[in-house]
Amino acid sequence: MKYEAIIVGGGVAGASLALLLGQAGMKICLLDKGSPSKIQKTDLFKGKTASLNLASIDFFKKIGLWEKVNHSSKEFTNIEVWDAEGSSKIIFNAKDISRSKLGNIAHNNTILTALYDLLKDLPNVNRVENVSVSIIKEANESIDVQTDSGLSLTASLVVGSDGSMSSIRSLSSIPIRTWSYEQTAIVTLLESEIPIHDTAYQIFTSTGPIAILPVRVEEEELASLIWSADKAYADKLLTSEPAEFLRELKLKTESKLGSFKMREEISSFPLHQLHAKEYFSNRAVLVGDSAHTMHPLAGQGLNLGLSDVIDLSERILLLRREGRDIADKTMLKSYSDSREKVNLRMTALMEAFKRGFGSKNPWIKLGRNLAFDITSNNKSLKKKFIKEAAGIT
Ligand SMILES: Cc1cc2nc3c(=O)[nH]c(=O)nc-3n(C[C@H](O)[C@H](O)[C@H](O)COP(=O)(O)OP(=O)(O)OC[C@H]3O[C@@H](n4cnc5c(N)ncnc54)[C@H](O)[C@@H]3O)c2cc1C
Known part of the structure; x- marks a missing residue:
């Protein structure tokens, strides 16, 4: 099956990107190794919360998500x-x-539930759950993805939004710097x-x-x-x-x-702290925790991940409007450089706080x-x- 983009990892970053690109009419496949679209009502207020900053809230408004999240946030x-x-x-x-x-504080599970509620109305976004990517293979003008369940997919671009232990990052041999906070x-x-x-x-x-x-x-x-x-x-x-x-x-x-x-x-x-040395390799690109994972002490991880999504989506949609390759190397390099600069600055600030106060x-x-x-x-x-x-x- 041929898509414009395959997004691997349907957490808040990946699902938001799928929603935004899907709303723009792109043909997307969103893969996840779990089943984030099936969060039980009894689990809505379990697990992590996110303190969403004003920039993330504005983004949620733009994709029509805020009206679904606002009432269950504080x-x-x-x-x-x-x-x-x-x-x-x-x-x-x-x-x-x-x-x-x-800002507002919301449970991650309530955000995910709202995202999947909107995604189900987009026929151009195909959601596949309970699968992992086992192989990615670069071709001339596309990239092939094979899953452990035997699916074979093709796209112009693969986005790795599969979290800190990203399979797309390791299958693309993108090097990282990482250490445990103990x-x-x-x-x-x-x-x-x-x-x-x-x-x-x-x-x-x-x-x-x-x-x-x-x-x-x-x-x-x-x-x-x-x-x-x-x-x-x-x-x-x-x-x-x-x-x-x-x-x-x-x-x-x-x-x-x-x-x-x-x-x-x-x-x-x-x-643990983790930062990819580059946010792309050929036709694969990273957003969110797959590119940078940091200490939660100032509640910035997801906010930065959503800023990656905003930045990358704007660049992809511009190239698409111009009829150009959405995995253009110059664009991916420019995305990688601009986001790395911002994300590294915040990582350094968190590190200084963590060390200073420890x-x-x-x-x-x-x-x-x-x-x-x-x-x-x-x-x-x-x-x-x-x-x-x-x-x-
Ligand atoms: C305790 C704690 C509190 C936090 N509080 C805040 C906060 O207040 N504000 C804030 O901005 N940030 C906060 N963060 C950080 C925030 O939770 C993360 O930055 C955010 O969840 C990352 O989102 P993501 O979508 O990039 O990755 P994830 O949420 O990790 O999602 C990754 C998705 O990919 C899927 N996946 C994983 N591997 C594969 C694979 N091989 N194939 C297919 N799918 C795969 C997973 O099932 C998952 O659905 C906190 C973090 C922690 C630990």
């Missing part, structure tokens, strides 16, 4: 960051950048004694950062926990009784949000207290940080 207007090892705290407020909010992210849903309303909390502790984010679950306002903890400590937390786990969380958050109740089962994710060195501790004070008192620096987090350039 907006946040403040980000409060504090350092459990020091005395400093910074509050970022949407008003500082003359906006009414900084941390595990522990994720669950909480009810906090002191309601968090519209504030996203980020607490830096000696064993790793804790994010507590406001979420909406049906009509209830709860909190999403993303506790990135050093591996041995995380293993201990994961095997502890829920009451003990919640006691430890209260201790780590210095009782500022009171006690917690657990409202969902825990899931956990080993954390350190017990008294000079680094003093330095970060000073950095908190300087940022808090310097209006333009503060604005710069907020704009970066909100995805406003």
Whole structure:
């Protein structure tokens, strides 16, 4: 079967790209090794959440997704960051950048469900689930894809949106730089004694950062926990009784949000950093976590993945309108260079935060207290940080 593009990986990045290109009339095949279109109602509020910045929300509006996601998401207007090892705290407020909010937090499963609901109405997007790609073969003006289930497909371009362990990246021999953070992210849903309303909390502790984010679950306002903890400590937390786990969380958050109740089962994710040295090879190109995977501490991974999708789709659609090859090498190189620059800058920032706050060195501790004070008192620096987090350039 011949397509214009085959998108391998139907997570939020891949499915959004399929929707956008499908809406533009392109003939697309979207493959996934799982079945992201069949998320059960009971699983909608399980697993990871995403703090969507204003740029991602604008993109969701453009593809008609926002009206389906908005009602099950929660907006946040403040980000409060504090350092459990020091005395400093910074509050970022949407008003500082003359906006009414900084973003919305939604469960990944609710975003995926909304995406697949829209995709099912596009007859030009063929969805194939529960398959993996086993072989890709470059031809002169096309690329052939074979799946483990025996499907044989052809397209002008293959997009790898198949996450951190990308098969397209390895089948295309795209080299990477990677290392483990030696941390595990522990994720669950909480009810906090002191309601968090519209504030996203980020607490830096000696064993790793804790994010507590406001979420909406049906009509209830709860909190999403993303506790990135050093591996041995995380293993201990994961095997502890829920009451003990919640006691430890209260201790780590210095009782500022009171006690917690657990409202969902825990899931956990080993954390590593990964960056592809180039985002393409011949007729294969990467978007999202397959190109760059970073620490979740500032909630930017998916936002950057969606910016990849916006950038790549604009370039593909321009070439298509001009009747040119959508896998044009100059275009793919330019996409790769421009996205790598932005994504590497954010990765470096996350790395600096992670290392700076993980350190017990008294000079680094003093330095970060000073950095908190300087940022808090310097209006333009503060604005710069907020704009970066909100995805406003
Ligand atoms: C705990 C945690 C919290 C986070 N919070 C935030 C946040 O608040 N904000 C934010 O912006 N980012 C956040 N992130 C990052 C964000 O979750 C990821 O960047 C995002 O999910 C990546 O999306 P993706 O579509 O690129 O990849 P994925 O979500 O990994 O999707 C990949 C898809 O490809 C499929 N697939 C995998 N291998 C194959 C294969 N061989 N063949 C076919 N299909 C395959 C998978 O089944 C999956 O459907 C967080 C990450 C973690 C770990």
